Amino acid sequence: MNNGEIVCTGLVKTYNVGQPNEFKALRGLDLTLSEGECASIIGPSGSGKSTLLNLMSCLDTPTEGEVYIEGIDINSLNGFEKARLRREKLGFIFQQFNLIRGMTSYENIELPMRFKGLPPKERKKRVTELLDLFGLEGKERNKPTELSGGEQQRVAIARALANNPKIILADEPTGNLDTKTGEKIMDLLLRLNQEEKKTLVIVTHDQRIAQQTCKVVEIQDGRIK
Amino acid sequence: MIDVALKNVFRQRVRSGLTILGIAIGIGLILALGAIGEGLNKQIRESFGDIAGxxxxxxxxxxxxxxxxxxxxxxxxxxxxxxxxxxxxxxxxxxxxxxxxxxxxxxxxxxxxxxxxxxxxxxxxxxxxxxxxxxxxxxxxxxxxxxxxxxxxxxxxxxxxxxxxxxxxxxxxxxxxxxxxxxxxxxxxxxxxxxxxxxxxxxxxxxxxxxxxxxxxxxxxxxxxxxxxxxxxxxxxxxxxxxxxxxxxxSPLSMVRNMESTLSTLQMAVYGIAAISLLVGGIGVMNTMIMSVMERRREIGVMKAIGATTTTILIQVLEESAFLSGIGGLTGLMLGYASTGIITQYTTFTTILTPELISLGLGFSVILGMGAGLYPAWSASQLDPIEVLRYE
Known part of the structure; x- marks a missing residue:
């Protein structure tokens, strides 16, 4: 199956189990996002939206319940398989861009393909393609510090798409950008959703951004409101 | 990912340089002292000829x-x-x-x-x-x-x-x-x-x-x-x-043997000193690698988040530390070579840089680099991306 579907059933995440500071971040959450869907997850801080994103990213494991990425139960995967799933089926976009400082735009975009073990020729073709697609021609030799915020986020999006995943998970993608640049980045993401049928999940607390997505999932106290 | 390791080494030029110097001095010392020891051995053997029975x-x-x-x-x-x-x-x-x-x-x-x-x-x-x-x-x-x-x-x-x-x-x-x-x-x-x-x-x-x-x-x-x-x-x-x-x-032979055994005791002591200096160099590599990993916690977290396996991270850090000490070893080789040259020129010591000594020095530096890199590499590979990305 390669359909970009995410299914969460009965998700419970409890931190510090059995300790005095035990904390339930998610208290039984069900959510299905089908192929090509565009959803925003909103909620106040501490509502559990980041926890949900971490679970969908295979970075964390649920205390109870299951997460299926394209039909694969992530609880059944070992560390190596999770890493493979992350680099092949998921694309990540962060609020802080999180580009590798010592590497050029080109190398940053290339990175997931190197983790995958693609040959240099193939990598080069894909990087060039992505640089073109996001209007980054001429910036391939620049380090992140030499780029504007918008450019950095575009490099980050290009990196997320390197291995052509069906699912894009974005954590406050415009949070560190001014309004105008933020809008441009949002347009870009929505275009990927519409034109390439990527499943898009955006975590945000910005209502204006949430309004642009077709589905708004509001989380409060670890449940969908 | 050798190129990434290289890049990381060159990111902190001074620190890497000093670490390399630490290893180089250790290896150079082993080579120079070893070469003097070999030279003394040869001199003794020659001066006593083949007096035998x-x-x-x-x-x-x-x-x-x-x-x-x-x-x-x-x-x-x-x-x-x-x-x-x-x-x-x-x-x-x-x-x-x-x-x-x-x-x-x-x-x-x-x-x-x-x-x-x-x-x-x-x-x-x-x-x-x-x-x-x-x-x-x-x-x-x-x-x-x-x-x-x-x-x-x-x-x-x-x-x-x-x-x-x-x-x-x-x-x-x-x-x-x-x-x-x-x-x-x-x-x-x-x-x-x-x-x-x-x-x-x-x-x-x-x-x-x-x-x-x-x-x-x-x-x-x-x-x-x-x-x-x-x-x-x-x-x-x-x-x-x-x-x-x-x-x-x-018998002259027993005298030769006595001298040789004294010399080999002396050589052990000398190698001991050199080994300690190499150990210090190794600790330097370890220190540098721990610092380097600490500074790059976020980067490593990001790499893991976007699909790097634990092994990829482990190997990358190991490569970095092996590279540091490998370069240190090569520099040490040159140092050792130069110093034996100087010793031969300006003192009465004969020095012999045997292939065994050279491979010993290089081998030691690589093993040391790997050893010193193990802990930093392991700790880097165990970083939790969630933690790192949330707090840093």
């Missing part, structure tokens, strides 16, 4: 009577002894008076002393070896009985500038009230070929009977004991010492 037996200090015939016969019966040759050693007193027309000359600055080794002609083959021939003149002969003749070893002849037909003055001092001095002249009748055995090359052989008559003293104070198997030198030397209190046996 000869044991020197001397009358004990407290024994004024000389070595008795009984003892000589007894030593002959010890297992492994092939022949026992009595010799007498006579120190030549240097003539200081200008004696006109005398052929007697001493070479070198300040002159040199010389020892006459008195032997019986029939023992000559045992002592010198039948196959050793005289390069000039001839060897001693039974017919030379009581003659004043001398056969020189090649080194002696060369060092003292003596030629066939020259005469060497031997001064005999009469212990008495007026300290009368009598001079005897020994003619050089032969110069032996070079043997590589210093006990022959550096000797001057005369007839024992001539010397006994001249000194009016027939005591035997020294024996040369030849043995069947070089490997038995130590055992037989001990046997002789055990057999009689009258004598003290020693």
């Amino acid at each position: 000869v044991i020197d037996v001397r009358a004990d200090f407290e024994n004024d009577e000389g070595i008795s015939d009984d003892v000589i016969e007894g030593i002959k019966k010890i297992d492994g002894v092939t022949s026992v040759v009595p010799v007498g050693e006579y120190q030549i007193r240097r003539g200081s008076r200008g004696m006109g027309g005398m052929m007697f000359r001493f070479g070198g600055v300040g002159g040199a002393s010389m020892t006459f080794t008195g032997i019986f002609p029939e023992d000559q083959d045992y002592l010198i070896g039948e196959h050793i021939i005289a390069e000039e003149g001839r060897k001693l002969d039974e017919s030379d009985d009581r003659e004043y003749v001398v056969v020189l070893g090649s080194t002696t002849a060369e060092n003292q500038y003596l030629n066939l037909g020259d005469e060497i003055e031997y001064e005999r001092r009469e212990d008495g009230e007026d300290e009368e001095i009598e001079s005897y002249y020994f003619e050089v009748i032969g110069i032996l070929e070079e043997t590589g055995d210093s006990s022959i090359d550096e000797a001057a052989f005369v007839l024992l009977r001539t010397m006994q008559e001249l000194e009016d003293d027939e005591t035997i104070t020294s024996l040369k004991v030849r043995i069947s198997d070089v490997e038995l030198v130590e055992t037989i030397t001990e046997d002789i010492n055990y057999y009689s209190d009258e004598v003290m046996a020693s």
Whole structure:
């Protein structure tokens, strides 16, 4: 199956189990996002939206319940398989861009393909393609510090798409950008959703951004409101 | 991902440089000290030549009577002894008076002393070896009985500038009230070929009977004991010492072995010091790697988030540390090479940089780098991306 579907059933995440500071971040959450869907997850801080994103990213494991990425139960995967799933089926976009400082735009975009073990020729073709697609021609030799915020986020999006995943998970993608640049980045993401049928999940607390997505999932106290 | 490791090393040039220097000094030290040790070993082996199966037996200090015939016969019966040759050693007193027309000359600055080794002609083959021939003149002969003749070893002849037909003055001092001095002249009748055995090359052989008559003293104070198997030198030397209190046996070979064992102890100590310095270098690598990993926690977290496996991270950090110490090792090699060159040039030490030493140094540096990188690499690979991305 390669359909970009995410299914969460009965998700419970409890931190510090059995300790005095035990904390339930998610208290039984069900959510299905089908192929090509565009959803925003909103909620106040501490509502559990980041926890949900971490679970969908295979970075964390649920205390109870299951997460299926394209039909694969992530609880059944070992560390190596999770890493493979992350680099092949998921694309990540962060609020802080999180580009590798010592590497050029080109190398940053290339990175997931190197983790995958693609040959240099193939990598080069894909990087060039992505640089073109996001209007980054001429910036391939620049380090992140030499780029504007918008450019950095575009490099980050290009990196997320390197291995052509069906699912894009974005954590406050415009949070560190001014309004105008933020809008441009949002347009870009929505275009990927519409034109390439990527499943898009955006975590945000910005209502204006949430309004642009077709589905708004509001989380409060670890449940969908 | 070697290029990534390289890039990371070059990101902190000064820090990486200093770390590399630390390793380089350690490796350089091992190479330089090792090369000196090898050189000393070689010098010792060379200076003693291939003296093998000869044991020197001397009358004990407290024994004024000389070595008795009984003892000589007894030593002959010890297992492994092939022949026992009595010799007498006579120190030549240097003539200081200008004696006109005398052929007697001493070479070198300040002159040199010389020892006459008195032997019986029939023992000559045992002592010198039948196959050793005289390069000039001839060897001693039974017919030379009581003659004043001398056969020189090649080194002696060369060092003292003596030629066939020259005469060497031997001064005999009469212990008495007026300290009368009598001079005897020994003619050089032969110069032996070079043997590589210093006990022959550096000797001057005369007839024992001539010397006994001249000194009016027939005591035997020294024996040369030849043995069947070089490997038995130590055992037989001990046997002789055990057999009689009258004598003290020693062999140049056991001396060489003693020196070698002292030297190897010394070498162990020196290697120990070098190893400590290398260990310090290794700690430097570890420190640098821990710092480097700490600084890049977020980066490593991101890499894991976007699909790097634990192994990828582990290998990358290991590569980085292996690279640091590898470069350190190569630099150390150059340092070691340069310093042995300088040592050879400006001191009397001979240095030998063996391939074993070089591979030891390089191998050690790589193993050290891997070892020092293990902990930082492991801790980097265990970073939790969620934690790192949330808090940093």
